[in-house]
Amino acid sequence: MRKRLTKWRLLSLFTALTLVLAGCGEPFLSTLQPAGEVADMQYDLMVLSTLIMVVVIAVVTVIFIYVVVKFRRRKGEENNIPVQVEGNHKLEIIWTVIPILLLIILTVPVISATFKLGEVDAMADENRNPDEEIVVNVTANLYWWEFEYPDYGVVTSQELIVPTDEKVYFNLASKQNEVKHSFWIPSIGGKMDTNVEGNYATGENLNKMWLKFDSKRADQAGEYFYGKCAELCGPSHALMDFKVKAVSREEFDKWIADMQNTEPSATTDLAQQGEQLFEEKGCISCHAVTPKDERPSAARTAPSLANFGERSKIAGFMDHNEESLKNWLKDPEKYKPGNKMTNTYPKLNDQELDALTEYLMGLKVSNN
The missing domain is CATH 2.60.40.420 (Cupredoxins -  blue copper proteins)
Structure with missing residues (x-):
């Protein structure tokens, strides 16, 4: 008896710890606080799939309880056999059609979002205006991130600067002869692998994606958004962070101009x-x-x-x-x-x- 009580206490303790730890994290380091168009689409799909699962679980639970109560064994009725519904065509059609309908309800928006998120043809458009749609080459290293703005000839690292309210396209790759990483800004979207030995010049072995940063919610997020590596890559995987500053197009243009014109100088x-x-x-x-x-x-x-x-x-x-x-x-x-x-x-x-x-x-x- 004591052993059972001890096991239940441990189970209760671990359950409580799981719930508490599930609420830990940094501000805006959560997919449940979307702050961009891509994150909104992904969040809506999560809500839709969760609602479908909750409805299915609720219906199955009600039916289960009803069957257990109604058809439970009673004294004096041990030999009674309930009416058998095996081969009932109506019931078989119902429990076949309902899952199909639920799958269709989930599949249509998922496929629609998948195609929309895969629209990266503008990256290869020779007439693309970098003042409206910029491209960033993201290179993942052990254990840091490099961000190159090929339209402007600027290279930086660890902090990504992007304009708000417009599409930002990303080429993703990992450094040659290294391991695969994964680019992820939880509150904005993403979580896409950076393939090893991607070639920015030819476009070979690159993953491509786009994100959009909402200006109003960027202000609410504070100084910056958090970015993470989402692919286990080594002993410092958990420390492979980067920060994202989402600013207005005017501020972004000024930052680019400052970067293009700066020269390092020691003042003391x-x-x-x-x-x-x-x-x-x-x-x-x-x-x-x-x-x-x-x-x-x-x-x-x-x-x-x-x-x-x-x-x-x-x-x-x-x-x-x-x-x-x-x-x-x-x-x-x-x-x-x-x-x-x-x-x-x-x-x-x-x-x-x-x-x-x-x-x-x-x-x-x-x-x-």
């Missing part, structure tokens, strides 16, 4: 020492410090730091401040296991950390 003596260290330690061989990185995607092996000083996070998830940056530079493996920066550069002393931090925090485009 300490920052100049950091810039010299950045070159001497070989950081410049992997990291770009200008948005106009003309190297092919395969040659870009580390995140661009062009606007590092203006980002909201360090390494995608750490608070953006000098202390976090120094901790990251001291021991990146401690904070993001399996990252490519581990053991690729010599250890830094406190003076070097101060100088390099000053330089990196000064890499901004708004001051140029």
Whole structure:
């Protein structure tokens, strides 16, 4: 008896924990808070399918209870056999037609949404106006994201900047000789795999999709939306985050212009020492410090730091401040296991950390 009570207590505890943990998460890191056209379509399909399942479960439960009560065994009627309905054509037609109708109700909107979400022909249109429909090449790496705006010659990483209220098209690929990742902005839509060795020049092995960011709900979301890798890719899969800033077309155009015209410059003596260290330690061989990185995607092996000083996070998830940056530079493996920066550069002393931090925090485009 005690063992049974213990099992029930454990079951009750785990059930309660499951319900509590199901409510945990970051703001707007949920498909149940849609903030764009694609997310709206996906949310509506989830609601429709859930309603259908709830109705089916409710009807089956009512029938089950009715049968159990009405045809339960009673004293004195042990040998009574209820009327058999085997071979009843009306009943067989009913319970065959109803599931077919439910499938049709679900299938029609699903197929319609699938075709609508697959409309990416505009990406290859030579007459496409980038001021109305932009294309972003997304490259997934271990464990960071690169975003290239081919129409503008701008490359950045970890933070995606997009205009609101217009379609944004995405080419998706993973870095060559790496594993497959998955691009996902839960409150906007997506969750599509990034194939290994996708070729942006030829379009081979690329997945394509589009998203639309609603300006009103973008304001409600706060500073940015959350993006995630949705494909288990290694020990730091859970830390492979990126942020999305949805801004007006005017703000986006200004950001692009600033990125196109910026040149990295150290404004203080300490920052100049950091810039010299950045070159001497070989950081410049992997990291770009200008948005106009003309190297092919395969040659870009580390995140661009062009606007590092203006980002909201360090390494995608750490608070953006000098202390976090120094901790990251001291021991990146401690904070993001399996990252490519581990053991690729010599250890830094406190003076070097101060100088390099000053330089990196000064890499901004708004001051140029």
